[in-house]
Amino acid sequence: MDLPVLQAVHIHPVKSLAAYARSEAAVEPWGLDGDRRWMLVDAADRVVTQRQRARMALISARPLPGGGIELSAPENAPLTVEVPAPGRTVAVDLFKQKIEVVEASGDAHEWLGAYLGAEVRLVHLDAPAHRRPIPPEHSKLLDPAHARPGETVSLADEFPLLLTTLASLDALNSLVAQGEYPDEGPLPMNRFRPNVVVAGTDAWAEDDWRRIAIGDVSFRVVKSCGRCAITTTDQAKAERGREPLRTLARHRRIGKDLIFGRYLIPDGTGVIRVGDQVRVLG
Numbered sequence: 001m002d003l004p005v006l007q008a009v010h011i012h013p014v015k016s017l018a019a020y021a022r023s024e025a026a027v028e029p030w031g032l033d034g035d036r037r038w039m040l041v042d043a044a045d046r047v048v049t050q051r052q053r054a055r056m057a058l059i060s061a062r063p064l065p066g067g068g069i070e071l072s073a074p075e076n077a078p079l080t081v082e083v084p085a086p087g088r089t090v091a092v093d094l095f096k097q098k099i100e101v102v103e104a105s106g107d108a109h110e111w112l113g114a115y116l117g118a119e120v121r122l123v124h125l126d127a128p129a130h131r132r133p134i135p136p137e138h139s140k141l142l143d144p145a146h147a148r149p150g151e152t153v154s155l156a157d158e159f160p161l162l163l164t165t166l167a168s169l170d171a172l173n174s175l176v177a178q179g180e181y182p183d184e185g186p187l188p189m190n191r192f193r194p195n196v197v198v199a200g201t202d203a204w205a206e207d208d209w210r211r212i213a214i215g216d217v218s219f220r221v222v223k224s225c226g227r228c229a230i231t232t233t234d235q236a237k238a239e240r241g242r243e244p245l246r247t248l249a250r251h252r253r254i255g256k257d258l259i260f261g262r263y264l265i266p267d268g269t270g271v272i273r274v275g276d277q278v279r280v281l282g
Contacts, residue, residue: 006276014038040120086102089101162194165198187231226254
């Protein structure tokens with residue numbers, strides 16, 4: 001077995017829109033620089049994701065210097081969105097956790113709403129260092145050695161980073177090929193929306209990791225990721241299928257969770273780069 005290496009790095013500038021590949025990324029305490037600092041909310045101030053609007057997969061958000069983004073989608077003229085000026089915040093609901101955010105310009109609301117055919121608003125997490133503590137219902141599930149008071153997260157579902165491995169995707173695709181819906185495979189990695197993808201491991205090796213280092217940055221491996229309907233969404237067509245959830249339900253179930261990938265919390269800051277060695281520390 002070759003030494004594990006970092007094969008890919010992805011950020012998602014707007015939660016649940018298309019991923020953006022990078023050759024390197026700065027690691028901040030709450031996640032990768034530029035990852036999930038924006039999200040969509042509905043008229044009731046609740047988060048909107050591909051769970052409700054599969055068409056979000058077709059929208060891209062290119063990061064711009066200073067934290068702004070350029071939105072683009074098929075047959076739509078792109079729109080530049082600047083970081084909102086500091087000022088009045090609004091409280092929004094991210095999976096029953098109230099978070100203070102700042103609204104983007106009205107042009108962004110109109111552009112996104114017209115494309116999705118729904119009333120939505122674009123909001124920005126202006127102060128990730130203190131706006132959103134790691135949700136208590138997730139922290140209490142961790143080993144006390146992993147959970148640290150005051151740790152925060154961006155607008156990601158649970159924890160700052162998500163890791164997957166190529167070997168585990170290959171193993172999952174082999175199981176899909178033997179299952180009820182083999183024509184839906186093989187599935188690409190973008191179904192799982194990871195931040196970091198590791199090559200050169202055995203299948204499911206990440207299940208046993210507790211601490212790793214990517215290049216010079218160390219991380220705690222805190223929890224397996226329970227998967228949802230977004231994984232059944234073709235990210236290029238915004239169409240739903242049945243895999244991988246059918247196969248995960250048979251082969252990768254822990255309690256109610258159908259798992260693929262592992263969550264990370266940074267132990268420090270630094271820069272990670274494609275090609276960096278990945279070391280298992282515990």
